[in-house]
Amino acid sequence: MKTTLTGLAAGLALTLATGASARDLAFAVFVPAASPTVQHVYQPWVDWFNEQAAADDVQITLYAGGTLGRNPLAQAQMVADGVADIGLTVPSYTPGVYPDFDVFELPGFARNTAEGSQAALELYQEGALRGYEDYYVVAMYTSGAYxxxxxxxxxxxxxxxxxxxxxxxxxxxxxxxxxxxxxxxxxxxxxxxxxxxxxxxxxxxxxxxxxxxxxxxxxxxxxxxxxxVLVFSILMNRGVYDSLPPRVHELLAQSGQFIVDRQVESYAPAIEANIAAWAESPDAxxxxxxxxxxxxxxxxxxxxxxxxxxxxxxxxxxxxxxxxxxxxxx
The missing domain is CATH 3.40.190.10 (Periplasmic binding protein-like II)
Incomplete structure (x- = not known):
């Protein structure tokens, strides 16, 4: 388990010098391993990435349930400090730090996770959203409508x-x-x-x-x-990103849409099923x-x-x- 920037840097130097072992990137997630998002979004992405990046000796290991740090407010700093290479963050958890992301929480705009997620990802990719300039943003997606x-x-x-x-x-x-x-x-x-x-x-x-x-x-x-809707962002340490080979950069560039698609495929039906159940229930x-x-x-x-x-x-x-x-x- 990587717990310090020094440890990460030493491990990176050894890997680059010898080429003897795979580069293992730690992905910190503060939600439980049994949560639907871990099971249907994060783990499938990790599995896909690892298969695609095997030839480059790069892999991701997912640490769910706050294994590397439980405080949701501290996730971005953990990535900056090298406690994790990649981390799940929520911009609104740090009010005033990422003001552009407040627009997604406004009523009357995004009506579901498909609209919110695609809009957040594309606006960021187009440079319309300020924030996270010191990181590489792997993905952005949203919850369903509140x-x-x-x-x-x-x-x-x-x-x-x-x-x-x-x-x-x-x-x-x-x-x-x-x-x-x-x-x-x-x-x-x-x-x-x-x-x-x-x-x-x-x-x-x-x-x-x-x-x-x-x-x-x-x-x-x-x-x-x-x-x-609520925005979630998956961030990578900028130094770690810069140290990775071009082919892995290509995979990371594809990862944003991969994650959005899995979020929509898994989350939207769950929301629709719940709402339909409440509409039919005599107790609701x-x-x-x-x-x-x-x-x-x-x-x-x-x-x-x-x-x-x-x-x-x-x-x-x-x-x-x-x-x-x-x-x-x-």
């Missing part, structure tokens, strides 16, 4: 007033406040118990996370408005906001959009809107 899951039914925006919702990050906090709710920040693993104990009234998250973290077991009412309610409600949500969150636009790169909101329109027309 929605509200609550103990009490939400028939319209008016019913959000005063309800306490779990949020993650400053943009979700601002969105819930704009809709009249009361935001409560907590980890994903705390959501279900907090709802069950009456400490909060619901959670703002996508349909897959709501099922995975048992939110849907205690919050049987689902308000299906598109309240933004699923509300799709009316056109009037969607217009009211847009009106209320416009100040949040304006603040994000002011902090982001000039013209990014317009570029994001145009990218989504282009993706939908394909």
């Amino acid at each position: 929605m509200l899951h609550s103990r009490e039914p939400i028939a319209s925006v008016a019913d959000i007033e005063g309800q306490r919702f779990r949020v993650a990050g400053q943009i979700q906090t601002q969105v819930i406040e704009a809709l009249g709710g009361v935001p409560h920040s907590m980890g994903a693993g705390e959501m279900a118990e907090a709802i069950d104990r009456g400490l909060i009234d619901g959670a703002m998250t996508d349909a897959s996370v709501a099922r995975t973290f048992r939110v849907a077991d205690v919050a049987h009412n689902h308000y299906e408005s598109s309240l933004g 309610t699923l509300v799709v906001p009316s056109a009037e409600d969607e217009a009211e949500i847009a009106r209320r969150v416009q100040p949040v959009i304006d603040r994000v636009a002011a902090s982001a790169s000039e013209g990014l909101i317009e570029a994001y809107t145009a990218k989504l329109e282009d993706i939908r027309a394909r």
Whole structure:
């Protein structure tokens, strides 16, 4: 296990000098090994990469469940420091550091993981997103559209007033406040118990996370408005990237789309299945906001959009809107 920059550099020097063993790149993932994303996205990518890079004596070893470091906020620094060669990060976990990525969390834009993931990847590849210049970005993708899951039914925006919702990050906090709710920040693993104990009234998250973290077991009412998506990025240490042969660079360039495609193939059906189950269940309610409600949500969150636009790169909101329109027309 690589735990220091010195150790990584020494291992690299030995490998390059002798050519006697494969270059083993450590991929740090803070989510559990049993999670669907590890099983259906990360491990298939590692397997594909290792098969393709075998001739170059380069391989990736995945360390899931926080083996190299459990703190989600520290993953990018771990990669910079050489604790890991590659790491899974979430830009919104460090508010203010990557302001361009806030646009993806805005309501009314991406409607699902396919739109969000493709838009994030392409905008970054086109140079429209600032951030991570000191790294090589292997991939970017997103969650599904965030929605509200609550103990009490939400028939319209008016019913959000005063309800306490779990949020993650400053943009979700601002969105819930704009809709009249009361935001409560907590980890994903705390959501279900907090709802069950009456400490909060619901959670703002996508349909897959709501099922995975048992939110849907205690919050049987689902308000299906598109309240933004969450961006994930997979980063590589820039020095490590520069030391790899050209053929491996080509594989890494292909990896972004590979990962997005696997995310869409595995995540989107899980979300659709959960929503369909809630629509059919006599014990759950699923509300799709009316056109009037969607217009009211847009009106209320416009100040949040304006603040994000002011902090982001000039013209990014317009570029994001145009990218989504282009993706939908394909």
